[in-house]
Every structure is written in C-alpha cells, then in structure tokens.
Amino acid sequence: MLETSGKRGRMGQGRGDGHDGYPEFAAARAGHLFRSACLLTGGDTHLAEDLVQETLGRVYVRWGRISRVGNPAGYAQTVLTRTFLAHRRRHSSSRERATEVLPEVPGPDAGGDAPLRLTLLDALGRLSAKDRAVVVLRYWEDRSIEETAAAMNTSSAAVRTRCVRALARLRLLLGDALGEYARP
Amino acid sequence: MPAELHDEHHDPFEERFADALRDTGTTFATDQQELAAGGQARGRRLRARRRAAVAGGVAAVALIGVGGALVLPGVQGDGGRQRSVAGGRSSGQEDSAASGSAGSGASGVSGDELLRTFEKLLPEGKLSDTTGRGTADNPFVQGVYDDGRGKAAIALSLGLVQPGSQEAAQTTECPDRVYIAYDSCTGTKLSDGSALMILKGYEYPNKRSGTKLWRAELVTPTGAHVSAQEWNAAAEKDSPVTRAEPPLSAEQLKKLVAAPEWRAAAGAIPVDPRMTAAPSATTAHHGSIPATLARLIPNGVKVVSRSRSDDYEFGYVVVDDGRGKSLVQINVQPDMRDVEGELFGAGTRTLPDGTKVVRRKQGGEKGIAGIVMWTVDTIRPDGRRVVISAFNSGAQNTPATRQAPALTMKQLEAIATDQKWLKIG
Numbered sequence: 001m002l003e004t005s006g007k008r009g010r011m012g013q014g015r016g017d018g019h020d021g022y023p024e025f026a027a028a029r030a031g032h033l034f035r036s037a038c039l040l041t042g043g044d045t046h047l048a049e050d051l052v053q054e055t056l057g058r059v060y061v062r063w064g065r066i067s068r069v070g071n072p073a074g075y076a077q078t079v080l081t082r083t084f085l086a087h088r089r090r091h092s093s094s095r096e097r098a099t100e101v102l103p104e105v106p107g108p109d110a111g112g113d114a115p116l117r118l119t120l121l122d123a124l125g126r127l128s129a130k131d132r133a134v135v136v137l138r139y140w141e142d143r144s145i146e147e148t149a150a151a152m153n154t155s156s157a158a159v160r161t162r163c164v165r166a167l168a169r170l171r172l173l174l175g176d177a178l179g180e181y182a183r184p
Numbered sequence: 185m186p187a188e189l190h191d192e193h194h195d196p197f198e199e200r201f202a203d204a205l206r207d208t209g210t211t212f213a214t215d216q217q218e219l220a221a222g223g224q225a226r227g228r229r230l231r232a233r234r235r236a237a238v239a240g241g242v243a244a245v246a247l248i249g250v251g252g253a254l255v256l257p258g259v260q261g262d263g264g265r266q267r268s269v270a271g272g273r274s275s276g277q278e279d280s281a282a283s284g285s286a287g288s289g290a291s292g293v294s295g296d297e298l299l300r301t302f303e304k305l306l307p308e309g310k311l312s313d314t315t316g317r318g319t320a321d322n323p324f325v326q327g328v329y330d331d332g333r334g335k336a337a338i339a340l341s342l343g344l345v346q347p348g349s350q351e352a353a354q355t356t357e358c359p360d361r362v363y364i365a366y367d368s369c370t371g372t373k374l375s376d377g378s379a380l381m382i383l384k385g386y387e388y389p390n391k392r393s394g395t396k397l398w399r400a401e402l403v404t405p406t407g408a409h410v411s412a413q414e415w416n417a418a419a420e421k422d423s424p425v426t427r428a429e430p431p432l433s434a435e436q437l438k439k440l441v442a443a444p445e446w447r448a449a450a451g452a453i454p455v456d457p458r459m460t461a462a463p464s465a466t467t468a469h470h471g472s473i474p475a476t477l478a479r480l481i482p483n484g485v486k487v488v489s490r491s492r493s494d495d496y497e498f499g500y501v502v503v504d505d506g507r508g509k510s511l512v513q514i515n516v517q518p519d520m521r522d523v524e525g526e527l528f529g530a531g532t533r534t535l536p537d538g539t540k541v542v543r544r545k546q547g548g549e550k551g552i553a554g555i556v557m558w559t560v561d562t563i564r565p566d567g568r569r570v571v572i573s574a575f576n577s578g579a580q581n582t583p584a585t586r587q588a589p590a591l592t593m594k595q596l597e598a599i600a601t602d603q604k605w606l607k608i609g
Contacts, residue, residue, distance in 0.1 A: 026220035034219060038212040039205065043526065045212065049219060056223020057230050117208045118526065126515050126571070128497060139202040140209055150322045155343035157401060157411035158355070165359075171197050172511075172555070172575070177546075178200040 022063045026056050029073055033080055039136045040084045042125030051087065055080040077141060078151040081133050085152070088129035116177055123173040131166040134159055293449045294318040298325045301445045302340055307331065307436055311338075319452040328418050334427030335418040340411065340440070342450045347407040355409060356381040356401050360491060370434070374442065377405040382434045387415065395423075398430045400437040408450035410441040472608060473499030477514050480599045485590055488578070502578050503590050509578025510590035514600075516608050519567035527561060527569070538565040539601055543593050554584035560596040570600045 033055060037048035059066060059076050066072045124132055130152070137148040145163070149156040295316030302325040303311050309331035316325045319342065326339035345352040356379035358369035366385030374380055380402045387395040395417045402410045414430035414437070417423040432440065474490040478501050481487050488509060490501040500513035520527070524540070532542045544559040554576075561571040574589035574596055591599075 023220065023224065026223055027217060030216040030219040030223065031214065034214045034216070035209045035212045039209050045214070048212075049214065049222075052219055053222040053226050056220060057226030060224055060227025061231050063227075116204060117211060120204055120208050122527065125520075126498070135205070139198075139205050146317075146322070146324065149341075153322075155322065155409060155411060156324060156339075156341045157399070157409070157413070158343070160413075161355075161359070167198060167201070170201060173557070173573075174201065174204075178197065178204055 043121035119177045134162045135166050292319045293452045331431045336431045337415040339413045343409040345407050345409050379403050400441045402441040408447045410446045412441050505590040508586035511575040514572045517569045520569040521567035560600045562600045570605045572600045
C-alpha cells in the first residue's frame with residue numbers, strides 16, 4: 001500500500017538522465033495533487049498519498065515528453081484522476097482495501113469550518129467515483145466541461161449529466177449546511 | 185463561443201459548494217518533500233520494470249496505460265481563488281495541439297472536417313465563433329448559430345460507448361425528475377435500432393427558468409454516441425437570452441444527430457481498450473438496490489416511484505404514507521473501514537452482530553428550503569456501510585411538503601440493518 005521511501009531520492013537526482021526539472025516539479029506540485037486526491041477519496045488521506053505517489057511515478061516515467069510539450073501540472077492532474085478511477089475499478093470488485101489505516105480526524109490546525117468539512121467530505125463520499133471525479137475537476141480544478149471530459153476519457157454529454165446529478169445530490173445532502181456557509 | 189464566462193451567481197448553491205470545496209481542500213496538509221521523493225522512487229521502479237518488460241518482449245504499455253493520452257487543459261487551477269475567466273481557452277490552436285499529441289491515427293477525422301460537416305448539416309443560417317476538435321481526442325464541434333432570429337450557442341460531440349452497457353442505456357434514458365427539472369423528454373428507438381433521447385431542459389436544471397438547453401443523445405447499436413446541445417443564448421452561461429427557444433426543433437435535432445456522417449466519424453475514434461473488457465462481475469447485482477429498498481419499505485407506506493438501477497452503490501424510492509411524498513435514499517458501500525472512525529463517533533451503538541449504528545437529524549427550521557434529512561448510518565464488521573436518509577419532500581428540487589419524513593428513525597434503522605443488503609454489490 002504505502003511507500004516508505006524516506007527522504008532518499010530528493011532534489012538533485014534525476015539530473016542528466018532526461019529528468020531535468022522533475023524533482024522541482026514534483027516538490028512543487030505534490031501538495032496540490034495531494035489535496036486534490038483527498039477530495040477525490042472523500043478524505044482518505046492514506047489512499048490519497050498512495051495515489052499521488054503513483055501519479056508522480058507515472059509522470060517521472062514520461063517526464064522527457066511531458067516537459068517538452070508543456071503544462072506538466074495539468075498532465076499530472078489528469079493522470080491522478082485516471083489513477084483514482086482505475087483504483088476504484090479494481091477495488092470495487094475485489095473489495096481489497098487497507099484495514100490498518102487509522103481514521104483521519106482534523107487536527108486543531110485544520111482551520112476552516114470543521115463540521116462543514118466533515119459533512120462535505122461525507123457527502124462527497126456518497127457520490128460514485130466518477131461523479132466525484134467530475135465534481136473535483138469542475139469545482140476544485142476549475143476545468144470546463146470539455147476539459148473534464150478529456151481528462152476522464154468520456155464525452156462532454158456524459159460529464160454534463162454526471163455533473164448535474166452530482167450537484168443535485170450534493171444540494172440535497174448539503175443544502176442546509178451550505179445555506180449557512182459564509183466564506184471565512 | 186466562450187464556454188464559461190465569469191460566473192455571476194446564477195446558481196448560488198454551485199458557488200457556495202465550489203467555495204466550500206476549495207476551503208475544505210486547502211485544509212489537507214502533508215509532507216510534500218516526502219511525497220515527491222516517494223513518487224520519484226516509484227517512477228524509477230516503474231521505469232525499471234518497463235525496461236525489463238521490453239527486454240523480455242512483453243508489451244509495456246499496460247504499465248503506463250493510465251496516463252496514456254496527453255491532455256492539455258488550458259488553465260491549471262491551483263485550488264486557489266481564481267475562477268477561470270479564460271473563456272477563450274478552448275481555442276482552435278490549443279485543441280489541435282492536444283489532438284496532435286494524442287497521436288491520432290492516419291484515418292482520424294480532423295476538427296476542421298467535423299466543423300464542415302456540422303455546418304453542412306445545420307439548417308440554413310450563419311455559424312460563427314467555431315471550435316472543432318478531431319476524432320483523436322474527444323471529438324466535438326461548437327459555434328454560435330444564427331438563423332436570423334437570434335444567436336444561439338450550439339455544440340455536438342462524438343463518443344463511443346460499449347453497446348448494451350449500462351452507460352449506453354443511461355445516455356438515452358430520460359433523466360429522473362427527482363434530480364432534474366425539465367419541460368419535456370422523449371425517448372425513442374429509430375428504425376436502425378439506435379436509441380434517441382430529446383430533452384428540453386435548462387442550463388441550470390435545478391429550476392425551470394433561465395437559459396434553455398435542449399439536447400439530443402443518440403446511441404447506435406454499435407455504440408457510436410452522438411450528442412447535440414443548443415441554447416437560446418449565444419453562450420452556455422452568463423450570456424443574455426437572445427430568443428424564446430433554442431433554434432432547432434426536436435425534429436431538426438433528431439435529423440442532425442442521426443446523420444450518417446457522424447457515425448462514420450465516430451468509427452475513427454480510437455477505441456479505449458478498457459471499453460472492450462467484459463463488464464465487471466458485480467454489475468449484475470447492482471440493479472437490485474432500488475428494488476431491495478422498495479421491498480423493505482414497511483406496510484402501509486406506498487412506494488410511489490423508485491430510481492432506475494443506474495448507480496453501483498446508490499438507489500432511492502419515493503414513498504407516500506397518505507400525508508405527502510417523502511424521498512428515501514440509500515447507499516450501500518462495500519468496505520468503508522478506513523473512514524469508520526470518522527463516521528461512527530459519538531452516539532454510536534453496537535448491535536449484537538457487531539454492526540455499528542448512528543442516527544443523525546439534519547436541517548430543520550434554519551434550513552433555507554425547510555428540508556429535513558433523517559439519516560441512519562450503519563457499518564457491518566466487514567466494513568460494508570449502509571446509510572439511509574429520508575426527507576420531508578418527494579424530490580430534491582421541490583420545497584418541503586410535510587413536517588417530517590414518512591419513515592421513523594426506527595423504521596429507517598430496520599431497513600439499513602436488514603440482511604438483504606449483504607447480498608448486494
């Protein structure tokens with residue numbers, strides 16, 4: 001499940017082997033990818049770490065081409081989404097899932113509105129994996145319908161339908177909680 | 185056509201949700217350096233395995249399959265505050281770059297060719313502000329169409345679905361009015377076996393007002409999916425309504441999507457190998473969630489309607505006990521032990537068989553829509569979670585129709601802890 005890679009392989013590695021700039025990229029994007037992954041997994045931070053490492057690993061393998069084409073950040077986000085969906089496909093049938101992990105409870109420094117955070121994560125967790133991916137790409141990544149469709153390898157019509165359905169469910173699950181929500 | 189211009193709070197919920205999501209997302213923190221290092225280590229192993237596989241004569245594609253097509257979103261959100269105002273980000277230039285990098289085959293159809301077909305098939309009028317993307321990467325065309333009676337955004341996309349799959353059926357099934365408000369929807373079978381749905385709805389489907397969006401979805405027996413959308417405004421969102429209705433009639437929409445040209449183009453779309461895989465073995469069981477829920481509703485409470493079996497882990501019924509409709513929805517999730525501690529905190533009871541149960545009442549007098557939600561959340565020792573919620577309204581888009589849901593907490597708990605759920609999914 002989780003990689004225990006320690007601190008090895010940090011900055012400086014990857015020079016001269018077609019991976020110029022990769023360590024800097026990974027260090028700069030890991031945090032954002034992790035936050036995206038946490039939303040995709042409905043708050044499962046351990047799975048989120050695993051997905052991000054897998055994503056960065058895949059980006060590493062293709063770094064030469066990715067860095068030449070440009071926008072590696074967008075590429076990595078797309079890989080993350082697909083890695084997440086592939087993970088869900090595998091694990092929804094095998095039911096193999098980590099049992100040793102401890103539940104995450106937001107610490108005192110979590111900031112924001114803690115009860116709302118839990119309500120929101122629970123509501124996300126009640127969407128299907130694909131609906132959740134649509135919601136995260138559209139409202140966290142600010143991607144258009146078309147861009148979301150491209151990232152998910154699906155049609156824009158399918159994204160539109162999913163988005164509408166997911167929002168309708170979220171509206172029902174969160175309506176009251178968000179009704180009182182004012183930006184901090 | 186600018187896909188999405190600056191938002192102007194047309195849907196307050198959408199805005200509040202986006203804000204709450206961003207604020208929630210930013211609360212997650214981790215050791216970025218460690219994560220980056222772990223990713224690099226994994227990349228090295230992946231590369232080593234890949235080289236070994238190539239050396240051994242085995243196709244290594246599967247190892248990197250997930251990241252296969254290169255996609256270049258124009259604007260990379262940073263989880264920050266900027267709502268994208270880059271309306272022109274779907275420029276033709278960018279699209280062609282994306283298509284090129286996805287490695288289109290020689291037999292692919294370009295965005296320009298699709299646009300020419302689009303223009304040819306539209307009724308007489310002027311098409312401007314066009315964008316087209318070829319068959320190599322999620323083909324679509326869009327533009328602003330003017331038949332002389334007001335500019336209207338119009339778009340068409342092509343895709344593939346697995347024939348006979350749930351997705352294929354769902355694409356052409358009229359949506360449930362529990363979720364979406366619309367004026368009319370018709371589903372028909374064409375003489376060649378294609379399924380066609382024509383939906384006359386709205387850009388913001390939670391209410392029947394504002395910009396109208398009419399859609400036609402066609403799926404052929406071989407799995408080509410042609411989808412057309414038209415609006416009564418020059419852009420999808422935040423653009424003033426220019427005419428009473430979108431320009432193409434239902435009949436014209438049908439003619440547009442049923443044109444053989446699109447099927448030919450869809451044939452040039454690269455097939456995703458995952459689509460040809462057999463449907464998951466568990467799929468067959470999912471259909472029984474709404475049916476099982478309906479069977480478990482107590483005597484004396486009538487089931488008025490229920491969801492189609494279009495979701496792996498979710499279903500709902502609308503019930504009426506004679507005092508008004510009440511929506512009851514349920515999630516059955518296979519293994520949720522990893523979030524058990526978060527969901528089953530204070531107030532949790534443990535039943536003799538080890539099932540944990542917690543009850544929650546949400547909403548009420550402070551609620552903007554007066555909606556009350558009663559929830560019983562349960563988790564079996566094997567991690568299977570069954571969570572049921574009942575509402576004091578028959579649909580998500582109508583105000584409260586009664587004081588309380590039609591089922592008591594006790595009844596909800598009896599449903600959630602029923603043994604039948606162990607056989608689902």
